Amino acid sequence: MLGGSLSPVEVFQHLSCVSESKHVYKLCLPYSDLQARVAALERSLEEEKERCGAERQRRKEIHNTLVELRGNIRVHCRVRPVLPFDNIQSLTSGSRPASSEQVVYAISDDTVMVNCQKPGMSVQNRIFEFERVHGPEDSQDVVFEEVKPLLTSLLDGYNVCIMAYGQTGSGKTHTMMGSRLPEENSATQQEAQQGIIPKAAAELFRLISEKPEPSHTVEVSVIEVYNNELFDLLAKDEQGNVVGQRRDVITTSSGTSQVPSLTYEPVCNASEVMQIICTILKLRTRCPTLVHTESSRSHLIVTLTISSKSPNALALTRRLQSAKKDMLHSTMKDRWSPRCHRANPTAHYSLSTSPASSPCLSPLDSPCPSPRHSISQTPFRTRLQLVDLAGSECVGMCGATGGALWEVSCINRSLSALSDVLGALAEQRPHIPYRNSKLTHLLQDSIGDALEHYFSLFLKWDPCLLFLSTSHALFVNPTVCVPILLFSILSTRW
Numbered sequence: 001m002l003g004g005s006l007s008p009v010e011v012f013q014h015l016s017c018v019s020e021s022k023h024v025y026k027l028c029l030p031y032s033d034l035q036a037r038v039a040a041l042e043r044s045l046e047e048e049k050e051r052c053g054a055e056r057q058r059r060k061e062i063h064n065t066l067v068e069l070r071g072n073i074r075v076h077c078r079v080r081p082v083l084p085f086d087n088i089q090s091l092t093s094g095s096r097p098a099s100s101e102q103v104v105y106a107i108s109d110d111t112v113m114v115n116c117q118k119p120g121m122s123v124q125n126r127i128f129e130f131e132r133v134h135g136p137e138d139s140q141d142v143v144f145e146e147v148k149p150l151l152t153s154l155l156d157g158y159n160v161c162i163m164a165y166g167q168t169g170s171g172k173t174h175t176m177m178g179s180r181l182p183e184e185n186s187a188t189q190q191e192a193q194q195g196i197i198p199k200a201a202a203e204l205f206r207l208i209s210e211k212p213e214p215s216h217t218v219e220v221s222v223i224e225v226y227n228n229e230l231f232d233l234l235a236k237d238e239q240g241n242v243v244g245q246r247r248d249v250i251t252t253s254s255g256t257s258q259v260p261s262l263t264y265e266p267v268c269n270a271s272e273v274m275q276i277i278c279t280i281l282k283l284r285t286r287c288p289t290l291v292h293t294e295s296s297r298s299h300l301i302v303t304l305t306i307s308s309k310s311p312n313a314l315a316l317t318r319r320l321q322s323a324k325k326d327m328l329h330s331t332m333k334d335r336w337s338p339r340c341h342r343a344n345p346t347a348h349y350s351l352s353t354s355p356a357s358s359p360c361l362s363p364l365d366s367p368c369p370s371p372r373h374s375i376s377q378t379p380f381r382t383r384l385q386l387v388d389l390a391g392s393e394c395v396g397m398c399g400a401t402g403g404a405l406w407e408v409s410c411i412n413r414s415l416s417a418l419s420d421v422l423g424a425l426a427e428q429r430p431h432i433p434y435r436n437s438k439l440t441h442l443l444q445d446s447i448g449d450a451l452e453h454y455f456s457l458f459l460k461w462d463p464c465l466l467f468l469s470t471s472h473a474l475f476v477n478p479t480v481c482v483p484i485l486l487f488s489i490l491s492t493r494w
């Protein structure tokens with residue numbers, strides 16, 4: 001007979017032991033005792049589950065507070081090494097200096113020093129500060145470490161946007177996608193060259209696999225912005241071949257940007273994501289320039305949309321925020337739509353009813369969700385946007401003529417529009433010029449969340465809006481080590 005002082009674990013051990021020895025009937029506890037023990041075990045299991053849930057919630061809060069404290073919009077700078085082809089190109093280009101000299105120095109982990117020299121003027125050292133500076137020796141892994149915590153936030157219900165901005169040839173695609181080494185290199189060496197997109201996809205699916213049961217679904221969509229036009233790179237023709245199809249970006253009645261008929265492909269692991277991206281990358285417009293032989297002539301936006309099968313506390317808070325904000329807007333501006341009542345708290349988080357694999361509305365932007373959707377039925381959706389912008393160029397330096405010159409001017413105008421939007425957000429101007437280019441119109445929700453951050457701060461008397469922003473954004477701003485162009489990036493853009 002077992003004594004009353006045994007712990008549930010000891011009882012369990014005892015029971016397993018007697019079952020194994022096949023004397024289970026002889027040594028068994030009285031049935032009522034056994035029932036009491038099982039009930040006690042179940043109770044303690046429930047308590048453990050509750051404690052674990054509370055700890056998980058605390059972990060989320062602490063993690064995201066920390067991420068927010070580090071900044072909701074962060075600007076990082078990556079200085080790429082001077083590479084052999086920098087000198088070769090310089091020698092072949094009549095308009096460039098005969099040899100490249102290093103003019104940018106990562107002097108600490110948050111400061112860059114640039115030797116600026118304008119024709120006829122003496123050299124000046126200028127200092128630029130960023131949230132984080134990666135020097136030429138920093139590996140892809142080191143850069144990714146900065147991004148990694150954002151993926152945890154993504155699964156906690158935050159939107160994340162990571163952009164690479166910089167002059168042509170400065171290493172944006174290397175930072176975002178990675179570079180392929182020659183075939184003779186080992187798989188480990190190839191993996192070390194992977195950029196943020198493959199690493200983020202792998203980390204995302206790793207985090208999802210740690211969840212107790214299948215909890216999330218992931219869809220990928222890819223948009224190219226070329227000459228101020230949007231192309232859906234996952235759209236297929238009747239034969240099933242991928243062809244870039246032109247799409248438009250619109251603003252929905254709830255104020256979010258949306259690309260109607262955009263294709264979303266469901267994916268189950270990181271290699272599926274990369275297979276899709278590598279296939280469609282062949283469609284991306286490239287053209288050699290004087291500075292970079294493999295220059296991308298378009299902005300590429302890869303979006304991973306994550307749907308959680310159960311709402312979490314953050315999603316509920318966000319719905320509450322959204323409802324409050326809508327009520328506030330409608331009271332102030334009296335903008336009720338007869339077709340779609342914007343005060344519906346599920347407005348931004350309801351499921352699209354279209355099949356996921358077919359072209360459908362953006363899952364985040366289903367226009368008029370049913371008011372009957374209860375919170376428990378509605379999963380929350382978040383979005384990871386990974387943006388490899390086209391390289392900014394000095395028109396006089398790129399050697400382009402005709403159509404290529406038009407491309408350069410479209411790239412520069414859209415980057416300038418992006419810069420205007422960020423400037424307006426930073427200065428909290430009442431009007432943010434999102435519609436000045438397709439690029440900023442498309443990214444409105446991601447970069448606009450920064451505005452929401454300020455908006456929430458402004459309304460901090462309202463406890464529901466105290467749960468601050470809904471997005472973490474990070475900008476990787478790689479720079480090149482060729483004198484004159486570097487000067488133009490750092491002085492004109494940031």
Ligand SMILES: Nc1ncnc2c1ncn2[C@@H]1O[C@H](COP(=O)(O)OP(=O)(O)OP(=O)(O)O)[C@@H](O)[C@H]1O
Nearest residue numbers: 080168169170171172173174179292295296390391
């Ligand atoms: N940190 C780095 N270490 C080693 N090589 C790099 C690094 N950054 C970039 N490179 C190399 O520099 C070249 C140009 O980089 P990349 O194609 O990423 O430039 P980009 O900014 O995307 O240019 P564009 O805007 O013209 O498309 C590539 O050959 C890339 O492998």
